[in-house]
Amino acid sequence: MPMNKPQSWEARADEYSLYGFTDLPSVHQRGAVVLTHGEGPYVIDTNGRRYLDANSGLWNMVAGFDHKGLAEAAKAQYDRFPGYHAFFGRMSDQTVMLSEKLVEVSPFERGRVFYTNSGSEANDSMVKMLWFLHASEGKPEKRKILTRWNAYHGVTTVSASMTGKPYNSVFGLPLPGFIHLTCPHYWRFAEEGETKEQFTQRLARELDETIEREGPDTIAGFFAEPVMGAGGVIPPSEGYFQAIMPILRKHGIPMISDEVICGFGRTGNTWGCQTYDYMPDAIISSKNLTAGLFPMGAIILGPELADRVQAAVEKIEEFPHGFTASGHPVGCAIALKAIDVVMNEGLAQNVRDLAPKMEAGLRAIMERSDHIGELRGIGFMWALEAVKDKATKQPFDGSLSVSERIANTCTDLGLICRPLGQSIVLCPPFILTEAQMDEMLEKLEQALVKVFAEVA
Numbered sequence: 001m002p003m004n005k006p007q008s009w010e011a012r013a014d015e016y017s018l019y020g021f022t023d024l025p026s027v028h029q030r031g032a033v034v035l036t037h038g039e040g041p042y043v044i045d046t047n048g049r050r051y052l053d054a055n056s057g058l059w060n061m062v063a064g065f066d067h068k069g070l071a072e073a074a075k076a077q078y079d080r081f082p083g084y085h086a087f088f089g090r091m092s093d094q095t096v097m098l099s100e101k102l103v104e105v106s107p108f109e110r111g112r113v114f115y116t117n118s119g120s121e122a123n124d125s126m127v128k129m130l131w132f133l134h135a136s137e138g139k140p141e142k143r144k145i146l147t148r149w150n151a152y153h154g155v156t157t158v159s160a161s162m163t164g165k166p167y168n169s170v171f172g173l174p175l176p177g178f179i180h181l182t183c184p185h186y187w188r189f190a191e192e193g194e195t196k197e198q199f200t201q202r203l204a205r206e207l208d209e210t211i212e213r214e215g216p217d218t219i220a221g222f223f224a225e226p227v228m229g230a231g232g233v234i235p236p237s238e239g240y241f242q243a244i245m246p247i248l249r250k251h252g253i254p255m256i257s258d259e260v261i262c263g264f265g266r267t268g269n270t271w272g273c274q275t276y277d278y279m280p281d282a283i284i285s286s287k288n289l290t291a292g293l294f295p296m297g298a299i300i301l302g303p304e305l306a307d308r309v310q311a312a313v314e315k316i317e318e319f320p321h322g323f324t325a326s327g328h329p330v331g332c333a334i335a336l337k338a339i340d341v342v343m344n345e346g347l348a349q350n351v352r353d354l355a356p357k358m359e360a361g362l363r364a365i366m367e368r369s370d371h372i373g374e375l376r377g378i379g380f381m382w383a384l385e386a387v388k389d390k391a392t393k394q395p396f397d398g399s400l401s402v403s404e405r406i407a408n409t410c411t412d413l414g415l416i417c418r419p420l421g422q423s424i425v426l427c428p429p430f431i432l433t434e435a436q437m438d439e440m441l442e443k444l445e446q447a448l449v450k451v452f453a454e455v456a
Helices: 009-016 024-030 068-080 093-105 119-136 157-162 166-171 196-214 240-251 303-316 329-344 347-368 402-412 434-455
Strands: 035-039 042-045 050-053 112-116 144-148 178-181 219-224 255-258 282-285 297-301 372-378 381-386 418-420 423-426
Touching: 024 402, 050 434, 068 329, 093 112, 093 297, 093 329, 112 119, 112 303, 119 157, 119 219, 119 255, 119 282, 119 297, 119 303, 144 157, 144 196, 157 166, 178 196, 196 219, 196 240, 219 240, 297 303, 329 347, 347 372, 347 381, 347 434, 381 402, 402 418, 402 423, 402 434, 423 434
Parallel strands: 144 178, 144 219, 219 255, 255 282
Antiparallel strands: 035 042, 042 050, 112 297, 282 297, 372 381, 381 423, 418 423
């Protein structure tokens, strides 16, 4: 034990914590924000300051930070049956009921569910499942995984290899066999004079040519978020999924919809694949699945993959994969309640009702600013892209840390939002009221005006 233990919460956090995904210059200058509790969409720190959390924690606290029904569901299950696994043909009744519910609310007519502890683990497990399946069917060479640049699929070694982010190079990733296609961000990556339709068709051709070049019999699956979340809230280009799905079907490549962020209401529908009108072979769920109250991920297999995986399992009489807390009874009880809260207590409807107001408010901010080049998003997930010059889309010099400055200024004003690249991301809880949305927009614009006056 150190002789002179730091006294403040901020100093104690700095002394003993290894921060993940944190801008260290900001923390060194400002100190960490140490939180004690939450009220609705607000969180309160150790100094009693309140912040409207327009990031929903990490996309996931969609019912806010003090929903009594969710807490009561957790307490009741802890009293009744506080923990178990899903190995050896034994699992809790809550696990069975959640699997039934997930298939029921999925776009699939039937299916099977496999549980993990996070979205990262669910994507990782899905890759192993595909490798296992293809090997069982006599095609062990089908191991390559297709994703897109700027996609985010997690932080395990496999899911980080799927993630198309340059920061993973510090870990020596991606592993061989993980192939990243063009990010479907028309505003940033369209060629000069290229229409939205031409851009989409170019990306479809790239997919087809990549599959032909690599060999369809070497590709295990294609993973895509309906809207790229941690890439900076990037919706697909117009007609994107309608262009790529026939190509994947032609080559017999499973399409996995990573709905860790989009699933359960964030885009305005239960699933992002419904918003963008495509039918995947499997869905990855996490975050909103438990409204952030329990670490859980789920793979929902559609009918064809469910049958094929089950046949592969029957061959060797088990699926040799799982986690100690897979299908945890408390997590499943919370998830059952969270699904009910989102779908039946008006939260999903509130997203649909207030999304136009959020878009209009952000669009007005963009139009009043000389340094917001793009507004993009859907439902309750939006991003504003900061630029030095609107006409040329020239970004600010990276040394200025513009988005980090905006986020820090927002924090000073009592608003939490997220910097991503040169974008500011807002993904508020589904319980947000009109008055709270006005507060969010007003504080955001104050921060933008202040920072742009300093750096422009």
